[in-house]
Amino acid sequence: MNTLETTPHDMAKADRIALVGGTGDLGLRIARALVARGAEVTALARPGSDTTALAGTGSRIAVVDFQDSLALERTLSGAACVVSAVNGLEEAVIDLQGRVLDAAVAAGVPRFVPSDYSLDFTRTRPGRNRNLDLRRRFMKRVDAAPIRATSILNGAFADLLAGQAPIVLRGPGVVIHWSSADQPLDFTTKDDVAAYTAAAALDPTTPRILRIAGDVVTPRDLATTMQGLTGRRFRLVRPGGTAVLSGMIGLARTLAPQTGAVFPAWQGMQYLRDMMEGRGKLHPLDNDRYPGLSWTGAREVLAAAGTSDAEAGGTKRHAT
Template identity: 75%
Template sequence: MLVGGTGNLGLRIARALAARGANVLALARQGGDTAALADTGVSVEKIDFDDEQSLRRTLDGASCVISALNGLEDTIIGRQSRVLDAAVVAGVPRFIPSDYSLDFTKTKPGRNRNLDLRRRFMAKVDAAPIRATSILNGAFADLLAGQAPIVLPGPRIVLHWGSPDQLLDFTTKEDVAAYAAAAALDPDTPRTLRIAGDSVSPRDLAATMQLLTGRRFRLAKPGGVPVLSAMIRLTRTLAPQPGAVFPAWQGMQYLRDMMDGTGKLEPLDNDRYPEINWTKARQVLAGAMAMKRL
């Protein structure tokens, strides 16, 4: 059973599950657009997530519920909790929550809004009589193609706010989806699985860009983590956007947890499914250059 299958990651998980021959039912909100799921090879059912009895009946017989929901409190805590509660009542043995992030179990509460929501939901999952598995994957490597303010091709700079040798975990959405699908079909998963398609430092990224372009990329540190924290507070004051899932300051909070090393993933469970070929940061950057996004 897949929840959140219409999102960017959810669609990839749907395809990965279908590729493994899984019998998948993707649940979507009534009135939601499910056209993108049409070519994934999974069945789709629209449902009222506020109807507890209907949700329970739909989940009856499922071997695993995998969530790819994305949003703020009403989604990560509200809707996901309703799915969890229905899964427990229906006797579903396993649940994979929508965690897909750096290791928020090691970060400080109050420093990252979206990770705080996942921390709250983790406490709810751990209190429920169901086997849960969180998949933690660092940052999506796809963001290196331009969205993450790290590699700046114009001025040929790689930014960092901590040590230039701090390893940063990146995993492409495609690889996360492949791993999540494998985990959903694996009855013996542990409570947490940590993966990283690549772990590279800002210094590594600068060297990679120099190799790809033939031009030198400089490392630049516009202040340490305290400066980044001040920038976060200022940005949140000037452009709060409380209803946005990924406002600028939220991305900066995530970057802080990477740059100071608190969200570093270790040990890694990459080898659990040896059939997965991990995409490296260099491949992402080279692909972005070929598409002229960098």
């Protein structure tokens, strides 16, 4: 592990990027994508963090106490952009990320990419999605700071279509929807989000918000895709409208509040409601801003998941 030492008055270099949250799933992918683009990445990590995978990306590791504002400022000095990929609740999204923002301003860092990777929460209704409300709060804070910020919004992570998102149910051959079967839904894989974020971090001309979607599909599209992939008929099932979904969210929060969990079941349901209502729909899209990037479609994600399932099943049958 390398511990980076910085000089407070280092001049910012365009390819010098500071990364916060790099030990997480998305953060690791962003680190790899930045290094692949030739960036000089300094990844900040708290004492005691497991930075083995992060060090393997080619990033330099700066172990720093995030409570120490002067240490943070020294570590960020000379960076052209701070990229955040922190994940969590208020302690992470507001408090920790806020300390990094303040240190970046004090260090004279010109640009900041907050950890906003989501559907378009600027167009959703406050109070209906806890995690997006935290991002809304932080947006006000970063907009009040003397630094140029760019939020990257990507809809839902397409990787979740492989089974975690309660939309495509392979077993019963069902695609669930809570509004119109023709409601467009935005999906982007984590790798595609990381690649785009890396390009944006190295681009000094980014606007306040960049909106991307690796694929835009409807529930009807997903059913057709699954039928083509499996040869089975996938039925469209609408258990009720979004009002019914709201009732289920309220019940889940009462029976299993899990207030300290980042993604309890009811939080995923809140996100699904925002998608199905179309309030968080991304428009216009900025996919073409960086030539050379490729986009993974929902069909590819679903096909890969089916292959993995088949391989797992074959292994299990062989073992027994």
